[in-house]
Amino acid sequence: MPSLIIFPLFLYFFLAPTTGHAQSERHYCYSDAHIHFVNFFQRSEGIQALLTAMDQACIDHVMLTGLPVTKKWDENEPKEPRYVFGDDAPTYWYSASDVIVAEAVKDLPPAHRQRIHPFISAFNPNDMNAVDHIERMIRLYPGLWEGIGEVMTRHDDLTALNLGNPVRADSGGLPRIYELAARLDMPVIIHSNVTSQREHEPLYVEEMTRALSAYPDTKFIWAHAGVSMAINRRMKLDFIVGLLDRLLNKHVHLYIDLSWSLLNHYLLDENGKPDSEWLELIEKYPDRFMLGSDAVGRFGNIGKALHAYNPFLDALNEATAHRVARDNFLALLPKQAVTLPYTGDKTKTLVDDGDDS
Incomplete structure (x- = not known):
């Protein structure tokens, strides 16, 4: 792999004050329900670095996904950007990210392999044929994939x-994906900001609720509960708890990922x-929470990130705390290996362009 790039956007959490986070009244082991194996340049410290970090922090299981977009080094930029927002060059959809994840995981020894739970993410949700990519990945790597996402929808400046x-x-390509996810018992983690x-x-909650209502059998994990650090810099959404209460009550297959942008702005006070x-x-x-x-792409701080939740976990009922820390994520995973049969029908793999020659 090329030398790693560091991304300040995702360092806020790890550099935030950690007073009181080191000690806990209880002992927890964790599932990390949200890890990107690569950064926005599709580079990674590698699977061994991840396994080492897991062992050091009592992280039993991880969700592992790529990033569906990659940063362009524009020909007009004299220096390769070090950060996804480091210059004005765009990002673009990058389907090889799933292959990078699969190749890193597929040959692990069983003792390690059973701790890693790969999710398919590298598709454009606006593409009506996006589901074909997911089916293709499942056929290329049968029994490897356990979920879909992080699906990138409303995502602050990254959207622009x-x-x-x-x-x-x-979006138009997602209904077929949600249907497939329900059929294969694969959870879908989705990033959809609740507002600008x-x-x-x-502002955008109806986009999420339309998906939840239309696909009630699909297990949705809402990344960061629709909140982002970019939103946090400007305001605190005092409506978010009431909104989540209503949605969780109405949609029994809605789950909430509490990852990083929520901790020091909502779960814990100053x-x-x-x-x-x-x-x-x-x-x-x-x-319903994880x-x-x-x-x-970097894994040395994942233990610090999860241990920082300990003051909040300690304030929960002990059984609830262990569910949130570890068990809720595992309960969502497919009960059997995900595979799709080859049909032998070439129309599934070839587009009829009308040329019979």
């Missing part, structure tokens, strides 16, 4: 930077004290 039309949680960086209202409304919400739905580091 990416080539092509903006993506919604109910300047509007203090759930003094590291757990928020009572969030505690009450999670106790009300103890099987933790994630949202690491991007």
